[in-house]
Amino acid sequence: MAYVELKAPPKPSNAVEEALADFSAIAKGLGVTLRHMFVKPVTMQYPEERPELPARHRGRHELERHENGLERCVGCELCALACPAKAIFVEGAENPPDAPVSIGERYAKTWIVNMIRCIFCGFCVEACPTEAVQLKRVFELADYTRESMIYTKEMLLAPAPKKEPEDSWLPGFLPEAAKQ
Amino acid sequence: MFDWISWNVVLAVIAAFVKAFVVVNALLVAFAYMTLTERKVMGRMQVRYGPNRVGPFGLLQPIADGIKLAFKEDVTPSQANIWVHTIAPIMALVPALIIFAVIPIGPSLLIADQPWTWYIANINVSYLYVTAVASLGVYGLVLAGWASNNKYSLLGGLRASAQMISYELAQAAAALTVVILAGSINLYEIVEQQNRSLIPYALYLPVGLVAFAVYLIAGVAETNRAPFDLPEAEGELGAGFHTEYSGFKWSMFFMAEYVNMVNVSAIAIVLFLGGWWPAVPYLGETVAGIVGPIFFLLKLALFMFFFIWLRSTLPRLRFDRLMGLGWKVLFPVALVNLMVTAVIVALWPTGVWPFI
Amino acid sequence: MEFVVFVIAAAVAVAAALMMVLQRNAMYSALFLVLTFFCIAVFYVLLGAFFLAVVQVAVYAGAIMVLMLFVLMLLNVAHPEPADRRLAFLKPFGVIAALVLVIELAVAVLQAPTEPAAAVGGAATGAARQATPIARPAPATPAPAFPLPPEGVGAAEVGHTQALASVLFTRFLLPFEVTSILLLAAILGATVLARKRPETT
Numbered sequence: 001m002a003y004v005e006l007k008a009p010p011k012p013s014n015a016v017e018e019a020l021a022d023f024s025a026i027a028k029g030l031g032v033t034l035r036h037m038f039v040k041p042v043t044m045q046y047p048e049e050r051p052e053l054p055a056r057h058r059g060r061h062e063l064e065r066h067e068n069g070l071e072r073c074v075g076c077e078l079c080a081l082a083c084p085a086k087a088i089f090v091e092g093a094e095n096p097p098d099a100p101v102s103i104g105e106r107y108a109k110t111w112i113v114n115m116i117r118c119i120f121c122g123f124c125v126e127a128c129p130t131e132a133v134q135l136k137r138v139f140e141l142a143d144y145t146r147e148s149m150i151y152t153k154e155m156l157l158a159p160a161p162k163k164e165p166e167d168s169w170l171p172g173f174l175p176e177a178a179k180q
Numbered sequence: 181m182f183d184w185i186s187w188n189v190v191l192a193v194i195a196a197f198v199k200a201f202v203v204v205n206a207l208l209v210a211f212a213y214m215t216l217t218e219r220k221v222m223g224r225m226q227v228r229y230g231p232n233r234v235g236p237f238g239l240l241q242p243i244a245d246g247i248k249l250a251f252k253e254d255v256t257p258s259q260a261n262i263w264v265h266t267i268a269p270i271m272a273l274v275p276a277l278i279i280f281a282v283i284p285i286g287p288s289l290l291i292a293d294q295p296w297t298w299y300i301a302n303i304n305v306s307y308l309y310v311t312a313v314a315s316l317g318v319y320g321l322v323l324a325g326w327a328s329n330n331k332y333s334l335l336g337g338l339r340a341s342a343q344m345i346s347y348e349l350a351q352a353a354a355a356l357t358v359v360i361l362a363g364s365i366n367l368y369e370i371v372e373q374q375n376r377s378l379i380p381y382a383l384y385l386p387v388g389l390v391a392f393a394v395y396l397i398a399g400v401a402e403t404n405r406a407p408f409d410l411p412e413a414e415g416e417l418g419a420g421f422h423t424e425y426s427g428f429k430w431s432m433f434f435m436a437e438y439v440n441m442v443n444v445s446a447i448a449i450v451l452f453l454g455g456w457w458p459a460v461p462y463l464g465e466t467v468a469g470i471v472g473p474i475f476f477l478l479k480l481a482l483f484m485f486f487f488i489w490l491r492s493t494l495p496r497l498r499f500d501r502l503m504g505l506g507w508k509v510l511f512p513v514a515l516v517n518l519m520v521t522a523v524i525v526a527l528w529p530t531g532v533w534p535f536i
Numbered sequence: 537m538e539f540v541v542f543v544i545a546a547a548v549a550v551a552a553a554l555m556m557v558l559q560r561n562a563m564y565s566a567l568f569l570v571l572t573f574f575c576i577a578v579f580y581v582l583l584g585a586f587f588l589a590v591v592q593v594a595v596y597a598g599a600i601m602v603l604m605l606f607v608l609m610l611l612n613v614a615h616p617e618p619a620d621r622r623l624a625f626l627k628p629f630g631v632i633a634a635l636v637l638v639i640e641l642a643v644a645v646l647q648a649p650t651e652p653a654a655a656v657g658g659a660a661t662g663a664a665r666q667a668t669p670i671a672r673p674a675p676a677t678p679a680p681a682f683p684l685p686p687e688g689v690g691a692a693e694v695g696h697t698q699a700l701a702s703v704l705f706t707r708f709l710l711p712f713e714v715t716s717i718l719l720l721a722a723i724l725g726a727t728v729l730a731r732k733r734p735e736t737t
Contacts, residue, residue, distance in 0.1 A: 026494065033225045033493040043228040264563070305697060308590040315598025319570070322602065326563065326609050334609060341606050345599060365697070 053137045058120045060138035061113050063157045064131065066103060071157070072132035073111060074104040082127035087117035104130075111153040115141055199300045203280050211438040212242035218488045225492040246431070254427035257329060264327035269425065269432035272320020275313045276439040282306035283446045284368045285476045286456050287375075289469030298473055299368065306367040307359060310447055311352055314402065318344040320436060321404075321411060321421045328424035336420025339499060340411035344402055346506040351398035353514035357381075357391035357521045358451045367447075371455035380454030387521045392452040394514045399444035401506065403437060405487055407494035410502055445483030446476075453479055538582055545582075549575030566604050573597045587697040 012018035044051060053059075064072045075092025093109035101107040124133045143149055216231065216238060223230025231238040256265055286298030303309060318341050325337015358381050362370040374380045382392040401408040412420035422433045449455055456472030497505070549572055556568035573596045580589035704712050 029493045030489060033489060036227055037221070037224045039227050041224065041228045045229075261563075264567070303586055305586050305590050308587065308594065312590045312594035312598055315594055315602070318598075318602050319605075322605050322609070323567075326605070338606065338609060341602050345602060348599075 053139070055137075057137045057139070058122050058135040060115075060136055060141060061118075061124070061151070061156050062134050062136045062138075063108075063111060063153065064134055065158050070100065071102040071107060072130045073108045073128075074102050074130055074132070075106040075108040075111075076129060078127040078129060079124035079133050082123040083118075084121060084123060085117045085119050087114045087119075088112070088124060089114075108153060111156065113151050113156065115149040115151055116146060196300055200281065203300060204277055207277060207280060207439050207442060208435060210442055211435050212246065214438045214441070214484060215245065215434070216242050217484070218491070221485065221488045222492045225489075249431040250428055252427040254429060255424070257424050259329045260424060261327040261329065264323050265424075266429070268320050268324035268327055269429040269436070270320070271323060272317055272436040273432045273439070275316040275320075276436045276443060279310055279313050279443045280439075280446065282309050282367060283443070283450060284371060284455060285446070286472035287372075287465070287469050288368075289466060296469070298469075302366070302368050305365055307355060307365045307370070307447075307451075310367075310443075311348070311355075314440075314443070315344070315348055317436065317440060320433070324425065324433070325411075325421035328421070330418075330424050332417040332419075333421050333423045336411045336413075336417050336423070339413075339417075340404065340421055343404070343408065343410060343502060343506070346503060347398040347401040347408075347510070350394055350506060350510035350514045351402060353511065353518050354391040354395035354398065355447075355451055357387055357514070357518050360518070360521050360525055361388070367450045371450055371457075374454035375457060380452060380457050382452040387517050387524065388452065390513065390517045391521075392448070394510050394517070395448055395452065398506070398510055398514075399448060400487065400490060401502070403440040403444055403487075405437070405441065406491035407496050408502060409496060410499055413496055415496075441484065441487050442480065445480050445487070448483065449476060449479045541578065542582055545575045545578040549579075562608050563605070566601060566608060570597050570601050573601070587700060 012021050066072055075090060077090045077092065080086075080088040080090045089110065089112045090108050091110040092106045095101055095105055095107050120135060122135055125135055127133075141149075219241075220230035220232075220238065231241040234240040234244045256262055281300040282303060284297070284299040284302070288295060288297045290296070321340035321344075322337045325333040325335070325340065328334075358370060359365050361381055361384065362373040364370055364373070370381075381388040383389070404411050410420075411417075412422060414420075417423070422430055425433065456468065456475045458475060552568045552571040552575065556565045556572060559565045559568065573592060577589040577592045577597075580586070580592060
């Protein structure tokens, strides 16, 4: 929609002119509404049509992995410290030497975020030294109980090792939509 | 003892009851689907879809709304006047429903030597009946405003009474123009006249057109529709006279509003647009008797669309401008128009269309 | 059937009128008065005077009582005060006036002709329920484009509108016009009273 330039109408000199000006203004308005009846609605039919969210949309957290499948998170708890809403709880543990979970010495035994508290500020992402925490484009977080709003590590962990992180905000990994 | 009962009378009474039943139900179904149509049309005018989830194209939305409203808690404020609070919606709805009794929607015809009429009653003073009953509708609004014991409701009720009494005058003066032209206050006779002279009264220049315009504007104000919805101005008064209403009583006010829209439109069609006009002079008696109501309903649909169109276009008037428009513009215009019509009819009783 | 309707309407009318007088809340009084008007309109319909019935509803119930309610709402008489003691001396006068009215009505009813009056006079009193055709006055100008209802229609069919109009504009023209002037004077008076004084604005 283009902006409409507003001009002050010429002042009517008598009652008849004024009435005519009023009627033409009403007719103009009626014309605008009638024309818009045939404009395609901008409404998104949500559950069937999905919104194309921007690449840096801050939705649900995800715990990333390295390309070899090991977790990036080293259980340093910096995200929990950075969180202004105190929504994140991390409990670190020593990596088992025979079956390491992450690359470093330690890994996150529990990594819990309370989605009722989370304000999606993204400070956890900034605080993370290993780029393990990411806010992804998942936005359908509504649920019926408080308990179900607590997301555990199992729910947040990136599923399978991938060749390249498709959704990283890092330069060079920008998806097609963000490059434009 | 019962010798005054004749079968014709019994049949007529049964027919009247059946017709009344059909008309009342048709009006209420029309109300339900008018709400849907209004939401959809206004949606499209605002470049969105409107309700389209319940049933195909949202066609079951009115039923869902009805169920919701029927089961909603019916709140009565503790300081409200319970009796008046309860009868107010009834007093708003009943006049709206009984107006349609005298509105003829099609020409009478004979089916198997039995007269069939497209109205419930054909009383001689049917237009006056309409004005009388329509003027009772204001009680519902005023009493609702008063009984709610709420300042906003009271203001809404006051606005309703002032507005409806003021615009009734202009409306009646505009309609009287047609009454003079037709020489009758019988609505059926008025439509017959237009069909006989082949031209609906809205095309009688200039008086018919002016009267039609005044009637239309006053009619919108009478039904309290936007841009004259001052009694329920949500920005200023909460919801005006029905602020304290919920559930079924609330929906009765809305039924009254929409049925009144239908009534005003139907009367405008009867008075100014010749009712089933193009049907009778061109299609012959029998065909017109069956197709006539379709013409009428088509015009009615156009009027309904016009009401919705106005609502989605025009902003609400300020109250003093509303009264100014009614008393200083519409009423004098209608009165002068009425006098001009009377003079013309007195001078040229045979008619000098198009400048009658 | 007419009798049944009459009895019901009469009972409701009397009850509503009594309630109107006995109610302490002015709002209720007004509402019961509206109900009384309705019952009177029903009587008019029973007498075949549709025009009067409709005008009764339109003017009294539809316009005047709405204005009364308007005033009552503006004055906000939700809690009626006890009657002013200074006006107590008026009570006997009220009783006397009511008695006089009752006697007048009784005399009028007892002296009323039991036979239906002549067609024109009966129309004005609403007593001509018989189906004798009313002599329709010849129109001043022949009006083919604006015809009057067909000839030979009974009084009940015409609904007394024409009879009423012809009586109103011939025999009772002077009272009619005097009433108009009275109303005009009332309108002017209201306008003058409601107008703002120039020095106060």
